Amino acid sequence: MRKKAKTTVQTFENTNWINLRNDKMIYDKQTAIQRNALTKSLRFFFEKEKFLEVETPIMVKIPGMEPHLNIFETDLIIRSKKIKLFLNHSPELQMKKLLGANFGNIFTITKTFRNGEIGGNLHNPEFTMLEWYRINADYKDLMKDCEKLVKKLAGKNEIIYQNKKISLKTPWEKFSCEELFQKYCKISLDQNRTFKQLKKIAEEKNFDTNFCKDWDDIFFKIFLNHIEPHLGKETPTFVYDYPSTQAALAKKSSKNPFFAERFELYIGGIEIANAYSELTDAKEQKTRLIEEQKLRKKLKKTIFDIDGEFLASLESIQQSCAGIALGVDRLFMILMDKKNIEETLLFPLNKILN
Amino acid sequence: MSMTTDIKKGLAINFKNGTWLVVEAQFVNPGKGGAFTRAKIRNLKSNQVIEYTFKAGESVEEAEVNRRRAQYMYNDGATFYFMDNDSYEQFSLPSDIIGNDKRFLIDGIECYAMHIDGVPTSIELPPKMDFKVITTTPGIKGDTATGGSKDATIETGATIKVPLFIKEGEIIKINTEDGSYVSKAN
Numbered sequence: 001m002r003k004k005a006k007t008t009v010q011t012f013e014n015t016n017w018i019n020l021r022n023d024k025m026i027y028d029k030q031t032a033i034q035r036n037a038l039t040k041s042l043r044f045f046f047e048k049e050k051f052l053e054v055e056t057p058i059m060v061k062i063p064g065m066e067p068h069l070n071i072f073e074t075d076l077i078i079r080s081k082k083i084k085l086f087l088n089h090s091p092e093l094q095m096k097k098l099l100g101a102n103f104g105n106i107f108t109i110t111k112t113f114r115n116g117e118i119g120g121n122l123h124n125p126e127f128t129m130l131e132w133y134r135i136n137a138d139y140k141d142l143m144k145d146c147e148k149l150v151k152k153l154a155g156k157n158e159i160i161y162q163n164k165k166i167s168l169k170t171p172w173e174k175f176s177c178e179e180l181f182q183k184y185c186k187i188s189l190d191q192n193r194t195f196k197q198l199k200k201i202a203e204e205k206n207f208d209t210n211f212c213k214d215w216d217d218i219f220f221k222i223f224l225n226h227i228e229p230h231l232g233k234e235t236p237t238f239v240y241d242y243p244s245t246q247a248a249l250a251k252k253s254s255k256n257p258f259f260a261e262r263f264e265l266y267i268g269g270i271e272i273a274n275a276y277s278e279l280t281d282a283k284e285q286k287t288r289l290i291e292e293q294k295l296r297k298k299l300k301k302t303i304f305d306i307d308g309e310f311l312a313s314l315e316s317i318q319q320s321c322a323g324i325a326l327g328v329d330r331l332f333m334i335l336m337d338k339k340n341i342e343e344t345l346l347f348p349l350n351k352i353l354n
Numbered sequence: 355m356s357m358t359t360d361i362k363k364g365l366a367i368n369f370k371n372g373t374w375l376v377v378e379a380q381f382v383n384p385g386k387g388g389a390f391t392r393a394k395i396r397n398l399k400s401n402q403v404i405e406y407t408f409k410a411g412e413s414v415e416e417a418e419v420n421r422r423r424a425q426y427m428y429n430d431g432a433t434f435y436f437m438d439n440d441s442y443e444q445f446s447l448p449s450d451i452i453g454n455d456k457r458f459l460i461d462g463i464e465c466y467a468m469h470i471d472g473v474p475t476s477i478e479l480p481p482k483m484d485f486k487v488i489t490t491t492p493g494i495k496g497d498t499a500t501g502g503s504k505d506a507t508i509e510t511g512a513t514i515k516v517p518l519f520i521k522e523g524e525i526i527k528i529n530t531e532d533g534s535y536v537s538k539a540n
Binding site for chain 1: 378379380381382383384385386387388389390392405406407408409411412413502
């Protein structure tokens, strides 16, 4: 057995939690103790990897432009003057501003907010996000980070989630979006790049494209019904190289610019993390933000300004870098074998629906 | 026939040549994509349960299903017998259709029977039901080694987890879907 690093911090992996799971109680103190141990372990991990922890704001003037997200709004009132503020849905823009200021490797653990995301097992409108950014790195380096981090937290080579064994033996399986569509649907995304083409081939193969208004809608309807259920079942799975339309802040793949260097991590069928090789070309980033702004308008969502400070920061990022957002509540669910995100939170908002 | 865009729990829909009951509907937001609704639907004839993800705002055809109040009477292991509350007619359903709901059935308990074309095809329990605790160990104050919960056997014979302060003879509210403790009944 490997010797554990000497530390006075009680870490997640050395806490005795085996007999404590599956107890669904109101204000479950044992789960809170485990959660606390997890947070400490996350900090300990990144400290050892020489990352600097930074704090990012909850309220921001300009949130990220993600076209489909609904954002909470509030007003800052100064005497009679009102300034609109938004609850951050991701600390991404702030993190990249710090990269531009030459902070090096950084991480943050913060609350993020998404309006309307409630109901079911996996969502709470406010949730805890862990983001980390590595310099002189690309998304493949972040895959290695994920493997190392989850294995360390689990403290063993195998976990059981909802009665199913998941082997954590590395390397974990990796599939590109193109491979997955070929494998499960016999459809090539690369050869069907327009809405018309993709709709035609999907319908020929009897896939349901009802109510799909654009290329991405068809992608997701097929992905959610016919691909996602297969992911991350026996081992964690990285799905990588997403269509560029779904990765506005990521660097395009040098091999095929129809795809971007983005991955998502699935464990036990649950989406845990989303990562990019970061786009640092400010000019291209501006063009993409304008596109997304237009899309938000089309989808009748609140329109945000383009963050000039963010674009300026990109210009001063010297090295290649990669960043990742990981849902801490969901990670905790998996490690603790909890079915519902509610069980990981002391004050889940879902409760107000009952 | 009517159309609805609101796929929610309890809704009966016509889909893929069958009549299905939505047993679970949850919001899904695939990274960087639009909103979808992932539904768990149960075929009202075969009892087969599948998952399907609809685009949010997608119209589905609502099925004509009658939800009629019924009373559970008894079972002989393979078949469960009920009585319609209005017509007093008896009907039966095979055990595998009742499925996991068995653990909450006790003589005389009220539930709903789902009728398609006038034929009862399945039952539905109220989402929360009250049951008496028959046996449980006395809770020890400050005992956190068990995570603040203990086993209790309710009047149907089912065993569920309850907080330490629950005593024998008390009436508690249970979520019939996942069998979890909700609260003390008032």
